[in-house]
Amino acid sequence: MIASLRLQADPSMHNSDRPLLLVIDDDEGIRKITREMLEERGYRVLGAASVGEGLRLFAERHPAAVLLDLRLPDGTGVDVLRELQRRSPGIPVVVVSGYGSVSDAVEAMRVGAFDFIEKPIALERLYEVVDRVTAPVRPRPEGEGEKVVDGxxxxxxxxxxxxxxxxxxxxxxxxxxxxxxxxxxxxxxxxxxxxxxxxxxxxxxxxxxxxxxxxxxxxxxxxxxxxxxxxxxxxxxxxxxxxxxxxxxxxxxxxxxxxxxxxxxxxxxxxxxxxxxxxxxxxxxxxxxxxxxxxxxxxxxxxxxxxxxxxxxxxxxxxxxxxLPPLRARREDIPALAEHFLRLACVENDLKPKRLTSRAVDFLVQLPWKGNVREIRNLMERLAILVGKDEVTHRDVMEALQMTTGPAALDDAPMPLKQARARFERQYIVDRLSANRGNLGHTARELGIERTNLYRKMKQLGIQPARPATVKPRG
Structure with missing residues (x-):
């Protein structure tokens, strides 16, 4: 039966031209069976037992599609899926898992998986999905669109x-x-x-x-x-x-x-x-x-x-x-970017998951980000490595930033007095807003100015008001 379903490749196509697939699954038996079924179909297949090995093979061999288990010994399939999409946008990733609950499938598809297959793998289902995701992409008919939710x-x-x-x-x-x-x-x-x-x-x-x-x-x-x-x-x-x-x-x-x-x-x-x-x-x-x-x-x-x-x-x-807009022109995306890169850095470096506090997120949103997305990714990796706690606070962020800018960076960089004063004012107001959880009234009182004057100064310096933290009643 398997032989009758063999992939009908172009006779002129060399073996090296046939689609290369990467199977990432920690179960050796599953990898072996999947490889045999796909090779019978005419595909070339690589196998990886972990996140690290899978990402390494992906970078070295550039497969046409990936079959990915949701539960791996050194990370989650969803985080691996995000990283694969970042490295190669549009790469077809098919999630294959014995833990195929509805919530797992929904999350994987939301992140960008092309399809979802449950174990034990049915031969016809495997062939149908893999054939479809490796088929050449054709232009959409005119008028047929797709609603874009995220990137x-x-x-x-x-x-x-x-x-x-x-x-x-x-x-x-x-x-x-x-x-x-x-x-x-x-x-x-x-x-x-x-x-x-x-x-x-x-x-x-x-x-x-x-x-x-x-x-x-x-x-x-x-x-x-x-x-x-x-x-x-x-x-x-x-x-x-x-x-x-x-x-x-x-x-x-x-x-x-x-x-x-x-x-x-x-x-x-x-x-x-x-x-x-x-x-x-x-x-x-x-x-x-x-x-x-x-x-x-x-x-x-x-x-x-x-x-x-x-x-x-x-x-x-x-x-x-x-x-492409600079990161300072898309500040509403900074919380999602920071959380994604922090989660990814923990997976890549084999660290326990960490999360940003609301004050840390508010502080990140106000930073100038001259290095754009590349800078926020580097900062999140630094925080993942240096912060030993489960939570990353705004103080942790400030300390990590000082490792690159240095506490004396402002003094060492000659600039007009007006520019230096504006830079100091902006950084000081951002710091106090973060300390007060975005509360404009408390911050204005600390600074000794009217709330309306603070708001005007924030607008002048390009500081966006942060949403004050909500305090839940006890009991």
């Missing part, structure tokens, strides 16, 4: 209005071939959005290749992108494909495109116009079928005015523009 489908966390617009643009752009320019400050998640576009596109089964234009020396970027032939330059001992050819029929993500030299911009423009690359050391033109996504933390319009970026290349890349 789990895209590997992000957040449901504020600016991010809802980002998700809408991802949904509209992903099924097409159009080029997308993703802009935003460093740490806002530009790579995540690029990966989401690829993962939700018909090119998902093919490669997603990333090139950091700022990290490659100018003298090597042409070879890196377009390839070279043997003898093209000293050290070129063999032919080598460039990123364009490696991303054939897939997606090429050009990160920090604003740092690309003008000479390379000219050659990139020619590739976009003609659909061909010319490796270094040869005059042979090779056709390429690649979707281009680009990202920048610079203002390219200003770079064009300065003569640092070509306007014709900008026009080619900027078919759809997705502008």
């Amino acid at each position: 789990s489908r895209y590997g992000t966390v957040g449901s504020c209005v600016p991010m809802q617009r980002v998700y809408q643009l991802v949904e509209m752009a992903a099924p097409t071939r159009c080029r997308v320019l993703i802009s935003g400050e460093r740490g806002t998640g530009k790579e995540l959005i690029a990966r989401a576009i690829h993962a939700l596109s018909p090119r998902r089964p093919r490669s997603f290749i990333q090139v950091n234009c700022a990290a490659i020396p100018a003298e090597l970027i042409e070879s890196e992108m377009f390839g070279h032939v043997r003898g093209a330059f000293t050290g070129a001992t063999a032919d080598r494909k460039g990123k364009f050819e490696s991303a054939s029929q897939g997606t090429l993500f050009l990160d920090e495109i604003g740092d690309m030299s003008l000479l390379t911009q000219v050659k990139l423009l020619r590739v976009l116009q003609e659909g061909e690359v010319t490796p270094v050391g040869t005059s042979e033109n090779r056709p390429v079928d690649v979707r281009i996504l680009a990202a920048t933390s610079k203002n390219l319009v200003e770079e064009i005015e300065k003569g640092h970026f070509r306007e014709d290349l900008y026009d080619r890349l900027n078919v759809v523009n997705i502008a």
Whole structure:
């Protein structure tokens, strides 16, 4: 019976081209049976017995889909699911568990699982689900939409209005071939959005290749992108494909495109116009079928005015523009981001779960977050490691922040007196608001000013009022 259900692969498809699946389950017997059933179906299968091993194999082998147990010895399946979605937005994850209660299934599906299978695994059900989640993604019919609740489908966390617009643009752009320019400050998640576009596109089964234009020396970027032939330059001992050819029929993500030299911009423009690359050391033109996504933390319009970026290349890349908001413009998402990254850091570092107190959350919401989402993730990992208690307080947060900024950072950084005074006032008011659980009246009395003056000062300094904590009556 199993043989009759074998996956009908394309005869021209090599074994290495068949979908690779990752099974994360601590039960060796389940892993073995699942592997045998899926291999009979024509899939390639990897097995992992723990969270750590599963995340390592996922990073190394980039499977097309994951079958995930909800109960693992070193973490919960839901937290692993969140991390998989963060690393590879849109990755199909099927939850498989003997603890398949309704609440487990609802939580897993809410976080972003594609489907849920209960143990013991039924052969037909397994094949039906796995075949479906590994099938190529096709564009949705016109007029068919999906209500966006949060960012789990895209590997992000957040449901504020600016991010809802980002998700809408991802949904509209992903099924097409159009080029997308993703802009935003460093740490806002530009790579995540690029990966989401690829993962939700018909090119998902093919490669997603990333090139950091700022990290490659100018003298090597042409070879890196377009390839070279043997003898093209000293050290070129063999032919080598460039990123364009490696991303054939897939997606090429050009990160920090604003740092690309003008000479390379000219050659990139020619590739976009003609659909061909010319490796270094040869005059042979090779056709390429690649979707281009680009990202920048610079203002390219200003770079064009300065003569640092070509306007014709900008026009080619900027078919759809997705502008990511800085974290300070989406403060309502900070509590969810902080809780997610704290929970994830505890799982990754094999630590008992911790939670943030309401005062800690209020304090986090008021911080400037110049490093954006990347900064809050790093801070939560630091807190997970350094705080030994089950609760993380606002004092813990302040101490962890001082480890990076240092208590004398303000004194050591020369700035105009007006700016220094405003920075001190903002930090002091935030601290007192946190100590008073967001109560404006108590804080105003402590500061010796009227409540209306405090509110006006908060608005001037960009401090949002926190919701006062609710004290439950005893008994």
